[in-house]
Amino acid sequence: MTEPVPRREEPAGTHPTRTASKRAGRVERIERAAARVFATKGYDGANFSDIAAELDLRGPSLYHYFSSKEELFLRCLKHSAEQVFSRLRSIAAEQHPDPLDTLHAQVREQVLIEVQDFPEFVPLFFKMRLPAPELAARVLELRRQHAEIFERTAADVRAHRGLDAGDVRVWLGVAFGALAYLQDWYDPGGELGVDQLADRMATTLVEPFRSRQPNSGEEILQTS
Numbered sequence: 001m002t003e004p005v006p007r008r009e010e011p012a013g014t015h016p017t018r019t020a021s022k023r024a025g026r027v028e029r030i031e032r033a034a035a036r037v038f039a040t041k042g043y044d045g046a047n048f049s050d051i052a053a054e055l056d057l058r059g060p061s062l063y064h065y066f067s068s069k070e071e072l073f074l075r076c077l078k079h080s081a082e083q084v085f086s087r088l089r090s091i092a093a094e095q096h097p098d099p100l101d102t103l104h105a106q107v108r109e110q111v112l113i114e115v116q117d118f119p120e121f122v123p124l125f126f127k128m129r130l131p132a133p134e135l136a137a138r139v140l141e142l143r144r145q146h147a148e149i150f151e152r153t154a155a156d157v158r159a160h161r162g163l164d165a166g167d168v169r170v171w172l173g174v175a176f177g178a179l180a181y182l183q184d185w186y187d188p189g190g191e192l193g194v195d196q197l198a199d200r201m202a203t204t205l206v207e208p209f210r211s212r213q214p215n216s217g218e219e220i221l222q223t224s
Contacts, residue, residue: 027065029055031076035120038073043130073124074138080121081142084113088149099156100209106153107175108202114182116194126180147176157209168209175205 033054037046048069049059066072088106096102114122125143130136150172158168178201186197 023065027075028079030062030065031072031079032120034072035076035080035124038076038128039120039123043069043073043128043135070132070135073135076121076124077138077142080118080124081146084118085145085149087113088146092149092153099153099160100206103150103153103157103209104202104206106150107179107205108198110179111182111198111201112194114179115186115188115197119183122183150175154209161209161211163209163211167211171205171208174208178205 030051034046034051037051037054041050046069047059048062051072052059052062062072066075087109091105091109092102094102094105096105125139125146128139130139154168154172157163158165182201186192188194192200
């Protein structure tokens with residue numbers, strides 16, 4: 001009679017328990033509801049009762065997940081930023097032969113993030129007025145990290161195409177501005193679909209980078 005094969009132990013955390021999965025899903029719904037309330041009522045005007053009402057819950061029940069409004073706000077920032085950064089960095093890691101294709105893909109992804117996947121969280125990063133300096137500093141730090149992802153790709157485009165650094169800075173700034181105000185004018189229920197919007201925005205904002213304007217060193221060589 002053969003002995004039973006010992007059950008192979010899985011590393012801790014490999015498979016989340018059903019309870020943990022349910023909790024994670026509940027926390028995500030709370031964060032999305034909180035982001036909507038923060039965006040409409042502002043940080044000072046939002047409270048746990050308003051956020052809980054979005055989910056047909058009682059305000060005190062949120063204390064099972066978050067100790068304070070500040071913690072909830074910071075979690076909204078952290079979790080949404082982590083997912084957004086991961087998606088944009090994954091595109092950069094694909095290493096397209098022409099870095100302009102990477103920039104196009106990143107801009108397109110950013111549009112989808114803003115109007116389809118994380119629309120509730122966008123105002124927290126661009127339009128929220130925060131009373132506490134430490135909260136404002138955290139938002140600015142995350143915005144800086146977000147911008148650096150695009151700046152690295154733009155630097156690769158500049159090197160690949162011999163573009164002027166000043167021009168690249170301006171084009172990138174225009175792209176950031178256009179993306180920051182996207183939710184102000186785009187109507188998800190309108191004739192222009194999300195994928196069409198993403199394609200057109202990416203093509204429009206990346207178009208200036210397609211030029212091959214000489215840098216200052218090239219100009220000197222050509223005029224000497």
